[in-house]
Amino acid sequence: MTVDAGYESVFGPQVPRTGDESQTATFALASAAYRDNLVDDITKANNEWHKTTVKEGQGWAGGLFKPNLGEAFSRAVIDRMIGDGRKPLIQSFGTEPQVVVDHCLAAYRLRRARDLRLSTVMLLTGVLFLPGLLVWLLVFVIRTTIDKNPNKRASALATALLVGVGALAVLFLIKSPFTGIWGWYARACVVAPVIGWFWAKQICDSAAKDLRARWDGLIAGSSVGAQVPEAVPSSPGETQAEQKRQSLARLSAEQQSNHVFYAGPKGILGMGTRWGSWQLAEDLTPADPTREIHPFRSWDVIRNIEARLRMLERNTINTGGFPKASIRHWIVSPIGENASAVTRTEQSADIEAFQHRQHSIQDICNKQQFGSGDRHYLGVQWTLWDGQLILTMMITVTVLHETLRIEVTGHALGPVNSLFTGKSEAPTKEVAKSFKPWETRKVNLPLVPTDEVVRLTVRAPLTWYPPLLNWLGGTIVLPEPFGLRHVWADQPWRHRFMADDAMRAATPVLRVVHAAAIKVLEDNGVDTEKFGTRSAFLSTAVQDPSPKKADLYDA
Template sequence: MTKLDMTPGAQIPRTDVGPQTAVTQLLSSAAYRDSDFRDLGEKLGAKIKEGKFALFRPSLGEAYSRALIDRTLAAKRNPLVPSFGTDTRMVVEHCLAAEDLRGARDRKLTLVTLVSGLLFLPGALIWLLAFQSRAWLKKRNPAREGFYGTVALLVAGGLALLFVLRPPMSGLLAQYFRLMMVAPVVGWFVAKRIVLRSTEDLRSRWGALVEGSAIAATVPKAVPRDDLDKKASTLRAQLERLTAEQDTNIQHYAGSRGILGAGMRWGVWEMVEDLRPAEGQVDFRTFHPWDLTRRIADRLGGLGRSEISDGGMRHVAIQQWVVVDIPEGADEIGRPGGPEMDGYRMRDFGIQSIANRQTLGTDTRHRLATQLVLHNGQLVTTTVIGVTVLSNTLRVSVAGYALGPLNGLFGAKPKPKEISVAKTGKFWEEKTVVLPLVDNDEVVRQAVRAPFMKLPTLLTWLGGKIALPEPFSLRAAWADRTWTSRFKSDDVIYSATPVVNAVLAATVDFLEEHDVNVARFTNRTGILKSEMQGVRPFKADVYDAG
């Protein structure tokens, strides 16, 4: 996969994108799609907001790109939930690149529309009324759209023929009446060639990204031409802000939704015992929870190594998180401020303070997280470790979270437009007819939208838009259930086992070094390992309580 080089000059392909490349490409491919934007609501759960005129409706790629750019690059916006296993900036750059391609197309279409439409407005309005009627009938009564739509076009065609043969005026006005019905048709022919070339280009990028090819997202608007180019500098700063925000170590727990961005909690293992001095010792050496957490983190760092060839767990990310509890139905998240914060990340001393502080009765906790991105980014499995001490009782908990694959819509490849019709003479049999890639309705739709390309708010009011689910995480918003795939389900369970074993071993070793009686902890370790033999996922955050 390639990444935009933000400096002038050639773009250099990235070679360190890691295992998340496939999902990033699938999410990026949606920016170039030409299917119905209502698919985002019907198949992906986004909220569809209809416009005033069906003729101005956006395509899926147009609605997706506009919604994503507005949500991620706006000057004033709510914080974003991290998208684990995804390069969010790269997806947004593809949305910007797709809008640039459509902008170049729309500038040509605007010129055609002004010459053939605005100068001959009465005739253009008659033709637009016919196509608007087709779009309206298709929405209200799809079964009869073909019949009534044809009637509407025939009426418009009849008026055109009448004005050409028998104009109601004489002289120069007569010539104008003849041209006002013919000029929009000529403009439509020119516009169709422009739309066809654009559609073929966008579809080639869509298909290449789905198939895994490295397609660069070229965003020249983000490269300042000089020191006074404030617009490009602002866009560049917004993209850098997006990258920094995705690297935050502040996470949010939303009830049964689990850790936002990481998926639902599917399993919990806990070791809880009293801290007692070892035999022959008057007391044990005191320690802080942060000391034990660091020892566990060091042990987890060895998961990538194994005495068995290829037995290591590669690409394990180990992170110190601060997890904030929020209501399950919250539609936004917040970010803490203060001297503990360095941009979107909490500084180490702030994390250490939370880890050592008594957090009983608070909504902010420290957690140690290990994360694996598997199946080319289609599976994100996260294991979260918490260390707490109440009185002289130590609790070490390990919880598993899973984020499943993307919705299948993102993996769909561009296909020819086809329709099944009855065979001539054999009405009981059907044949498949390949339709033109760009039909008349699509040409008119793009031509009437083109003049409003610099007014996205007005265009949204005219044609409609999608509202992204909140709190918004690009990766988690459209993830399917993990447990519908056998191998992905197994990998979630298998990856948790070595993490639990490492946590238990590190805890016992640490306590033994601090003169703690580890007999009870060792027994508990054996019990937990026995439970891991037949571990099964369950709804860990759904409680059966009245």
């Protein structure tokens, strides 16, 4: 496999290569497209709120046509993220979903090239000698069924079955009951599928080494690019390539949306659960009893808070301090805890390319503070630990009657599940030593086992029509509402330093928010004594070192 630094060549859109340390989570998810684990392993990555399931195939055919993890993951992600008529997606903060999709397309393309060669093998050594192929397939299905039994005797029986059938095949070749041309055809029916298996094994081994090299390259951070020429139309008549290019562009636009969804105890989808909440609420009374308060709006407070937050990275002591944060205005919509979809608007008077326009954000901030409708939040977000930790502090300001309330909440999205971060391992097994049976040693197994060669070769002709293959062998069912990052994220609280970072960020943000708000109040003639006292109390409370499940109300 040839690799080069920088960007991929002209064979597709330019995709950033690995080596960008902030993209560890992106490349971990992308590596799943090249993996050859069991498809059922995807359920090990489930978290408390989002469950990926595996849809089983049709009876005995399920074992023969069942996909592995990489095959099922690539197909499911491609269909869900750029498929025709797909549902809206949740943003993948800290990752680049287009890069993951590009690698899924690249892995699918590599497997299609392998399957084309395997289909040729299947035609020349299988379909033309169908009676022998069916007999050998029956033997392998029976052997695989027996071999699934954990009993060692069952495994020995499965091996004995294959050896016995092989012996019968040799006897059949030596003394066939048929004569003439049919006798030679009968012998060919026995031998051709075996020759086809050896031929297919060479193809499968070569493809497996290529896929594993890309898998390991993404995890290690070496230069592995995704070639997706099918997403670059070379002429006006290439409608499929143009549709794929438009789907990728729409995916990128949706990723930049400033519209997010609050799903009850699940928190803000894509940002994680709410682990802390601090509220400052006091009456608006004039500093000078003889004069009225100068009129102001929530947007005036928010705008000053935003200006102060942009100076968070400045530090009086040279200790590193905060990295540059992403500060954005968010429109938050409430959805049900078990909602299966979200609704996004791509273009309207208030929205352009999935993003609320400035006047819409300002109107929601000033007016929609009580009752139904969307709400406005100002968010300050850090992508830390090479993209494995997403910290978001959300600030909202409301004024009801004569009470001003400033609420600061903390959200945390943890690292990608460890299923996606492991490198490939050479298949081995432990066996007892010949003269020291009380000791064991590891022996290397074939990279692509016998049963896997058979599975790949039988599946190959059907890969050109995925719906039939999914029906026969099963597929992955992704959790909804779907976003690449949050559905496979672990909680950060089991990682000591990640938890420390989340809680350390809260205190400086809270103090900056309160100081900025109090400054606006002072400038508009508001008595800030109570606000200052309350702010000092909250500044002490925020140092509580234990995160809570703030969205699980004890009511």
